[in-house]
Amino acid sequence: MATIIVIYGLLAVCLIISLIKSKEKTKKAFRIAGKALLKMTPSLLAIIGIVGLTLGVLTPETISKLVGAEAGVAATAVAAVIGSITLIPSLIAFPLAGSLLRSGATIMTMSVFITTSVMVGVVTAPMEIKALGVKFTLLRNGLGLLAAFAIAGIMGVLL
Amino acid sequence: MIKALKKFKITILVALCFVPLAIWLPDIAKKSSLVTLDYFKEMIIIMPPVFILMGLMESWVPKDKIKKWLGDGSGIKGMGISFLLGTLPTGPLYVAFPIAGTLLKSGARVHNMVIFLGAWAALKIPQLMVEVKFLGIGFTSLRFVLTVIALILEGALIEAIIRRNPSKNK
Numbered sequence: 001m002a003t004i005i006v007i008y009g010l011l012a013v014c015l016i017i018s019l020i021k022s023k024e025k026t027k028k029a030f031r032i033a034g035k036a037l038l039k040m041t042p043s044l045l046a047i048i049g050i051v052g053l054t055l056g057v058l059t060p061e062t063i064s065k066l067v068g069a070e071a072g073v074a075a076t077a078v079a080a081v082i083g084s085i086t087l088i089p090s091l092i093a094f095p096l097a098g099s100l101l102r103s104g105a106t107i108m109t110m111s112v113f114i115t116t117s118v119m120v121g122v123v124t125a126p127m128e129i130k131a132l133g134v135k136f137t138l139l140r141n142g143l144g145l146l147a148a149f150a151i152a153g154i155m156g157v158l159l
Numbered sequence: 160m161i162k163a164l165k166k167f168k169i170t171i172l173v174a175l176c177f178v179p180l181a182i183w184l185p186d187i188a189k190k191s192s193l194v195t196l197d198y199f200k201e202m203i204i205i206m207p208p209v210f211i212l213m214g215l216m217e218s219w220v221p222k223d224k225i226k227k228w229l230g231d232g233s234g235i236k237g238m239g240i241s242f243l244l245g246t247l248p249t250g251p252l253y254v255a256f257p258i259a260g261t262l263l264k265s266g267a268r269v270h271n272m273v274i275f276l277g278a279w280a281a282l283k284i285p286q287l288m289v290e291v292k293f294l295g296i297g298f299t300s301l302r303f304v305l306t307v308i309a310l311i312l313e314g315a316l317i318e319a320i321i322r323r324n325p326s327k328n329k
Binding site for chain 1: 180194313
């Protein structure tokens, strides 16, 4: 809700200023926006479909089973895979990680899970490629995965 | 027609995944459809204003300004601006991709865009407050510091690699 207010508020202010200053440039802005939106639409639709599919299969209960205390050493790797693929909203990811931590999952596993779920996005890659290029996307996600393990390793030692 | 189909190839492929699911695992199919619908609603509300804002930025803000703020010579100040832009409370990561794309085209450096996207994804202020609540201040602050360091290193590395071979990025 806050997000929507911020974005629409910002849009209203900018649009009014833009219209007062120049109708021509405002029109141009809409043309640019329309073109970009059309270009992005197919990948946007694909992304929400994939997000739906993964979240339908990977419910919080399933994730708990896969990366919880019983999952052992493999849990960290599994957490990285799940975190990388899915686009779990942080409002779900944090409480889930918190409860897993209390039920015996390791700090390292939870850190990998959170860092990969926010920094690495296989699902959103098609859209990232469209906007920023293949190389940028591969590097950002690949290095993000490595960084997630490094961060988790350090956190596991320190905490 | 064929061109349009080609454009929607991944979309159609994803839609087709729902068919066997609906037949053999109707429960999961139902749940997936509900989640998809939720995200669809969110996207329809958030994406149009974001793209219009991008359009306004492209038609009003001169490229040399963006270059000055976020480009090659912007140094630590550029990183700071990218970081602050990323932490603003403005929605999911897929919103940030077109923004970063536009900024990159207008002369922002790769390093800063990596920081911007990383901050957007991992270091949002409302998100951090939720994290503190569920995982504690120790976990959150350590993850915050390590992520900032990782992003700065990552950005430098990605920029260096893309610079060495710029043609292949498109």
